[in-house]
Amino acid sequence: MAGYHAGSLAVQELMGVRDRAEHVGRSVGQDIKPVAAAFLELQPLLVVGAADPGTGRVWASALTGEPGFVRATGPRRMSVRADTGRLAPALRTPGTPVGTIALDPRTRRRMRLNGRLEPTPRGFAVEADQVFSNCPRYIQRRESYETLADRGPGTARLLTELAPEQEEFIRSADTFFLATVHPGGADASHRGGNPGFVRVASPHELTWPDYPGNAMFLTLGNLRGDPRAGLLFLDWTTGTTLQLTGEAHAEFSADGGRTVRFTLAEALWTPSALPLRWSAPEYSPANPDR
Numbered sequence: 001m002a003g004y005h006a007g008s009l010a011v012q013e014l015m016g017v018r019d020r021a022e023h024v025g026r027s028v029g030q031d032i033k034p035v036a037a038a039f040l041e042l043q044p045l046l047v048v049g050a051a052d053p054g055t056g057r058v059w060a061s062a063l064t065g066e067p068g069f070v071r072a073t074g075p076r077r078m079s080v081r082a083d084t085g086r087l088a089p090a091l092r093t094p095g096t097p098v099g100t101i102a103l104d105p106r107t108r109r110r111m112r113l114n115g116r117l118e119p120t121p122r123g124f125a126v127e128a129d130q131v132f133s134n135c136p137r138y139i140q141r142r143e144s145y146e147t148l149a150d151r152g153p154g155t156a157r158l159l160t161e162l163a164p165e166q167e168e169f170i171r172s173a174d175t176f177f178l179a180t181v182h183p184g185g186a187d188a189s190h191r192g193g194n195p196g197f198v199r200v201a202s203p204h205e206l207t208w209p210d211y212p213g214n215a216m217f218l219t220l221g222n223l224r225g226d227p228r229a230g231l232l233f234l235d236w237t238t239g240t241t242l243q244l245t246g247e248a249h250a251e252f253s254a255d256g257g258r259t260v261r262f263t264l265a266e267a268l269w270t271p272s273a274l275p276l277r278w279s280a281p282e283y284s285p286a287n288p289d290r
Contacts, residue, residue: 005182008221017215024214028132030076037072046070049099049179049188050090057245060179060232064274078113082123092119099188105142110134114185138192140174140281147275154271161203169242170198179230180222189219194287210258220250239274
């Protein structure tokens with residue numbers, strides 16, 4: 001892959017994993033390999049992270065469609081079919097750095113593609129800078145899903161603090177997605193654990209443990225240089241989503257543990273935002289006990 005930026009290098013050095021990070025980084029490329037293209041075409045869900053061009057705030061958003069709505073249309077190009085009128089401003093702005101992640105709970109596989117956005121008549125495309133897969137750790141298995149037809153989202157509400165309903169929503173979550181940015185681009189990643197792994201410290205603050213991963217420290221490296229972050233929680237059984245934007249900071253303990261503290265600026269609560277309804281989870285055996 002292209003060299004790590006200064007933020008990731010600093011965290012790798014702090015954690016003593018530079019050699020491992022260099023080895024893992026060799027799996028990151030720009031090309032969408034045939035196995036990755038086939039994986040994309042099977043997915044009904046794509047998460048996209050980007051900074052709003054007007055406010056600068058970072059958001060993570062979920063897009064859904066019939067399998068095939070996301071597909072590789074070139075060796076380094078991914079195209080997404082979407083209602084352009086409902087896309088966030090960042091996803092209609094040429095050249096926007098975006099991070100994307102396609103995650104399949106049925107197989108516990110995930111794929112990340114980061115690059116620059118190009119609007120198209122049917123949605124948008126992303127010219128890839130980074131393409132890579134992650135291990136299945138912390139992904140909860142969900143065996144199947146169904147798509148509800150002819151049902152639109154409920155009324156979205158913009159919030160400046162979390163009410164008890166949103167606090168309980170977060171406490172019961174076993175998965176969320178995290179969008180971050182750096183001077184050269186953007187990234188979207190997955191975080192998973194047993195319900196309760198994300199703690200609500202106040203109506204304006206969340207914390208969660210940063211579990212051991214692939215040693216690249218792309219997310220924490222981004223946050224070291226730019227604290228802006230966007231979080232996406234979703235209810236896999238009702239389609240309700242909670243999007244949060246604000247700032248996040250990593251705290252490192254002497255024993256090598258890591259905690260991320262997120263401070264809320266705004267939140268968007270949308271009942272039945274997504275038409276997908278997934279089966280009950282089988283929790284990952286890698287999830288640490290609370």
